Amino acid sequence: MAEQIHTVSGMSCGHCAASITEEVLEVPDVTDVDVDVPASLVTVRGESVDADAVRAAIVEAGYEVTESMRTAVA
Known part of the structure; x- marks a missing residue:
């Protein structure tokens, strides 16, 4: 499983939190x-x-992604 961490302003x-969660859960393969x-x-x-697609979903919810990082989760 992979993990992405996004810094979001606003x-x-x-x-x-609910708005972002709702939009991001619509992105394929997000669990x-x-x-x-x-x-x-x-x-x-x-x-x-x-x-x-995750960044686009966050923007669609009305927020700005200022930084993104990807990590692997065991």
Whole structure:
């Protein structure tokens, strides 16, 4: 399983987290989304997840991705 961590600006509440989660879960192969509003981080897990599609989903939810990082999860 792979993990992507995106730094996202503009999040301030639980509604922000819910909006991002809803959009990102629509991206093919995404199995889990964790939004940490205070840290401005969105963590996405899944196999062969398209990082560009995740960033587009976050933008569609109304937020800006300022940085993205990919890691492998055992």
